[in-house]
Amino acid sequence: MMTFGGLTCREVVELVTEYLEGTLAPPERARFEAHLAVCPDCPVYLEQMRQTIRALGMLPEESVAPEARQELLRVFRDWKRG
């Protein structure tokens, strides 16, 4: 069996989150990075994961209705009055 860095691509895709979280043990991290250095395809996969994560973080926020805000201020004033 041919491996890059001692890992198959099938193993690499299961380690991507731990790699990005920084929770791979140093030897595993070294094997992961050795694989990425020589594999033509896994860097593309890792990049797609990063694109996915960044895109999720850029989704537009939920809008807040002005009435809801007014209602909450009423709740606050009621609470303050006890």
Added chain:
Amino acid sequence: MTTRKRDSEETDPAGGEAPADDLRLLRALRAGDEAGFVALLDRYQPSLVRLALMYVGDRAVADEVVQETWLGVLQGLEGFRAESSLKTWIFRILSNRAKTHARREDRSVPFSSLPEPHADSAELAVDPDRFSPRDQLRSGHWAYPPRHWDKTPEEIALSRETSALLEEAVASLPLRQREVITLRDIEGLTADEVCDVLGITASNQRVLLHRARSRVRRALERYLDGGAGPA
């Protein structure tokens, strides 16, 4: 349209607001300072609405859950011990209220009290047919490799079609995965904060995040490059 820019996969710094800021706001709130409340409201309201929608689906019910959350926050202020950050405390209140609501309305949303299908069984990040089979020289290596997407994250997040696709992909995840990816990647909490809000362990958080992100990537790939897999 507002967007939040951040690299949530990087190791987070202190994660959002500094405790000093929390303490200042807490003091203001306990003193009944309306400006302090408004500051908190403006900071967290959009996030709370999104999180509530994740549990209850309906916007009117979500708004009700958020209102109950704020009332719960005000009523709990005296007892709040700053063991967690103000943010994770507020998010935890929301999560609990929303679950109560969803149960009361007997929605068909799968809840963590129910066993989740595949919760512990192996769930693969990528369709195994994308890799060469065992008996081949390139066993375990890509047979149908991923291909470069020609869209930036901004383009994906801001196009109506792909943002709807992302929202749908997240909405269709099992609840626990949906909670983790929403808090972590959409709302930008740190791993520790997510564990604090949901009361889960760090390793559980990682497993759920991994499955959730893998599924969302697959959904994006199907849309952006449908021809990448086996025919």
